[in-house]
Each structure stands twice: as structure tokens, then as C-alpha cells.
Amino acid sequence: MKDKLVTRGYCLILAANFLLYFAFYLILPVLPFYLTEVFHTGSAAIGIILSCYTVAALCIRPFSGYLLDSLARKPLYLLAYFVFIAVLAGYIWAGILSIFIMLRVVHGLAFGMVTVAGNTIVIDVTPSSRRGEAVGYYGLMNNTAMSIGPMTGLFMQEVYSFNTIFGCAFLSGTLGFVAACMVQTPPRAKVKREPISLDRFILLKGIPAGITLMLLSIPYGMTTTYIAMYAQNIGITLSSGLFFTFMAVGMAISRIFSGRQVDKGRITQVITFGLYLVCSCFLLLSACGTLFPMAPFATETLFFTIALFLGIGFGTMFPAFNTLFVNLAPSNQRGTATSTYLTSWEFGIGIGLVAGGYLAQVTSFDSAYLAGACLTIVSAFYFILKVAPHYHKNKLR
Numbered sequence: 001m002k003d004k005l006v007t008r009g010y011c012l013i014l015a016a017n018f019l020l021y022f023a024f025y026l027i028l029p030v031l032p033f034y035l036t037e038v039f040h041t042g043s044a045a046i047g048i049i050l051s052c053y054t055v056a057a058l059c060i061r062p063f064s065g066y067l068l069d070s071l072a073r074k075p076l077y078l079l080a081y082f083v084f085i086a087v088l089a090g091y092i093w094a095g096i097l098s099i100f101i102m103l104r105v106v107h108g109l110a111f112g113m114v115t116v117a118g119n120t121i122v123i124d125v126t127p128s129s130r131r132g133e134a135v136g137y138y139g140l141m142n143n144t145a146m147s148i149g150p151m152t153g154l155f156m157q158e159v160y161s162f163n164t165i166f167g168c169a170f171l172s173g174t175l176g177f178v179a180a181c182m183v184q185t186p187p188r189a190k191v192k193r194e195p196i197s198l199d200r201f202i203l204l205k206g207i208p209a210g211i212t213l214m215l216l217s218i219p220y221g222m223t224t225t226y227i228a229m230y231a232q233n234i235g236i237t238l239s240s241g242l243f244f245t246f247m248a249v250g251m252a253i254s255r256i257f258s259g260r261q262v263d264k265g266r267i268t269q270v271i272t273f274g275l276y277l278v279c280s281c282f283l284l285l286s287a288c289g290t291l292f293p294m295a296p297f298a299t300e301t302l303f304f305t306i307a308l309f310l311g312i313g314f315g316t317m318f319p320a321f322n323t324l325f326v327n328l329a330p331s332n333q334r335g336t337a338t339s340t341y342l343t344s345w346e347f348g349i350g351i352g353l354v355a356g357g358y359l360a361q362v363t364s365f366d367s368a369y370l371a372g373a374c375l376t377i378v379s380a381f382y383f384i385l386k387v388a389p390h391y392h393k394n395k396l397r
Helices: 008-039 043-070 073-092 097-124 128-159 162-181 204-233 241-263 267-286 296-327 331-362 365-394
Strands: none
Touching (some): 008 043, 008 073, 008 128, 043 073, 043 331, 073 097, 097 128, 128 162, 128 241, 204 241, 204 296, 267 296, 267 365
């Protein structure tokens, strides 16, 4: 008989995760408009100011993993969650730009901690035999929030004030915090306190997998940031926001089967399948504007089909990679494993933000996505030749 997955604690952590990310994505697309209209900030400065959030989140990741493995996890999770929603309220009263920047940095630190903590706690409250499935549905909450949060934020921006949007994000975060408070976490077994070393901040055995993940996230970062501009360049007339909707649908579809395959021990096979799919998608994306120059309908069909299969590819790999990192770590280093997984992913996204803009400026978006496709091919070969054998040799469960 299968271990029970759907429990009260699991449903509450799913709700807390969805409401957290909904608050995050609700304000994400309106912040550039907020900075322009309220603080009269230039476009170059907007990118620097908003990137403070990502830099702060990356800086706190390794330390959050260490703290979660050394101290009680739920209090740290709740503290970070509380700071996250407090900053949402702070945006309402940020009267000068310097205060907004400070709040943005604090927000990034809180987000970096709360996401690592949430990913670690969901593993604590679910049976190990269904971990891949549990992580898959947990990640689906992020994707669902990504598919509806930005559209809701942009709709509200046309009708309501910025303070109203921040207030709604605060309300969503508050409801999520209430759900998080109600999660019952199992007592942690006492473990011998290890001396501080590099392995307490970064899962050293996870570095090869982290390299694969970083190479994958570089073109992903290009896509999330520049796909609207690329769509305009190749003559896509439909809203480019649909690209993210199709990606989210693809991720939702992938969760139906990927988590179960991971729980059957097919982690490396699932990741390999996702890598092949993502490689093909980025190669097609780089050529999307030139394959059907006289058939705009065919170009649009291909463009959004690519989005759907990109979502399936990445959605297939996310729970598998998360489980891979956790399986390489002892139970008292789950936080470090999760932190290394998320740090690798977001570091690559940061590179994609910078490299994608530079390549598009000196060459073209087609060339930028072709470079991204080449990175995914390198990532696939590296995973098959190095990471998969390393994982099977060093996995602990």
C-alpha cells in the first residue's frame, strides 16, 4: 500500500507556497511602472534596482541552508515568511527611492530564506517513497502562481493604484503565512553538531549537478526576460504573455507523470528526457523567425508550441533535480542540498539576464537563443557523461 501523500500538513504547505508566489508575481510586472511613475527612474536604473532582489536572494542561499540544517526549520521559515510580507506592506510607505532600494534588498534576503525553508519542509512532511511526486506538486504551485499572478497584476495596474496592488499582495502573503503557521513539522532527530566547513554551506557532491542546472538556467533566464522583445522582432502579433501561459500549462502537464517516475527511481532518465526536449525547443526557438518567413500563422503556432514543450521539459526536470540533490545529502543536510539546488538555478538565471541582453545588442535575439541552445546541448552531454554516473555512485537513498 502506498504511503499517504495528501495530508493536512502537505495541503497547508502547498497553500502557503502558492500564496507566497502569487504575492511575488502579482507585483513583479508592475514594479518597473511603479519606479517610472512614482520615482521617475530611468530604464537603465530600473534594471539595477530590481536586480538587487536577485543578488540579495543569491547571497543568503548558502547561509540559509546551513541555518536550516543547524536550527529548527519551522521558526526560521515563519520568520522569513513574516519579513517577506512585512516588506510588501513597506512598499506602500516607501516615500523615497533609497528606502525602496533598502526594502528591495531585505525582500530578496527574505525570499532567499523562505524558499529554501519551504522546499526543505515539504520534504520533511512527506513520505520518502513519494518525495518526487510531493516536490512536483509543490513546484506546480509556483507555476500556477506564475501563470495568473503577472496577468492579474497588469490588469489591476490599469484600474487600481499601486498601493492597492501592494495591499492585495500583502493580503495574499498574510493568508499564506497563516497557512504556514498551521503546518505541523515532525520533530528532528538529534544529530552530532559538525564543525563548520564549506560542505555546510554548499553540497560539494552536488556541484556537478549544479553545473548542469546552471547551464540550463542561462537560456531560461534569457527567455523569461527577453521573450517579449524577441516576439516583437519576429512579428508575433498575439500577446507575448501567452508564452508564459503555455509554459505554465506544459509544466502542469509534466507534473502528472514526472514525480511518479522519480519516485520509481528513474531520476537520471527523467532528467535526460527533459534535457533532450529542452535542447530541441531552444534550437527551434532560435530559428523561429526564419523557418516560415511568409507564413505568420505558422510562426505563431510554432512559437507557442515551443512554449508548451519548454514547460513540459523544465517541469519534468525540476522535481527530478530537487530529489537528486536531496538524495546526495544526509538527512541533516537537506537544507544545504536545497540551497545548492536553488543557488545553481538562480545563478544561471542572473547570467542569462546579463548575457542575453548583451548578445541581443551586439548580434541579435536569434543568436542569443542559439547560444542558449548550445549551452543546453553542453549541459546534456555533461549530465550524461559526468553527472549521472557520479550520482549513481554517491547517492545515499
